[in-house]
Amino acid sequence: MESNDCSDKNETDYDPSWLKGTSAEKLLKYESSSQKNFSHPVYKKLSKINGKINDMSLENLIDSLNELKLDSRGKKEVLVKRLKSYYKESNVQAAKCKFDFIGVIDFEATCTEVQNKNYPHEIIEFPVVLIDMKTLTIFIL
Secondary structure (H helix, E strand, O other), X not given: OOOOOHHHOOHHXXXXXXXXXXXXXXXXXXXXHOOXXXXXXXXXHHHHHHHHHHOOOHXXXXXXXXXXXXXXXXXXXXXXXXXXXXXXXXXXXXHHOOOOEEEEEOOEEOOOOOOOOOOOOOEEEOOEEEEEOOOOEEEEO
């Protein structure tokens, strides 16, 4: 005797082929492509930070938020969420950068007060600063 009960099937047995051509198929593709890979070391770092934030007292949360020049008003739950969001944004954005350092060049050239098409501009200086993309520290060279 066959059962019509779907509970016998494993999740891996599910065949979504009947969804082809429907808006549900697009939604399922979006959901599966938007799943994040949490194997990157930045997520381990965030987990440790979140644990420390969870253990903070209200006074410590307020002090930390004030140091970062963030709003320190609200209930403890709101402050915890605000601080976690700050660290998540800053760490995940830094991890997305493919470079350790970026060099920024500012070309300075000769010029005249009156614009003249035939004036031969010459580069007279090109200072460079180096930016550490992990800490966003600027090094003047």
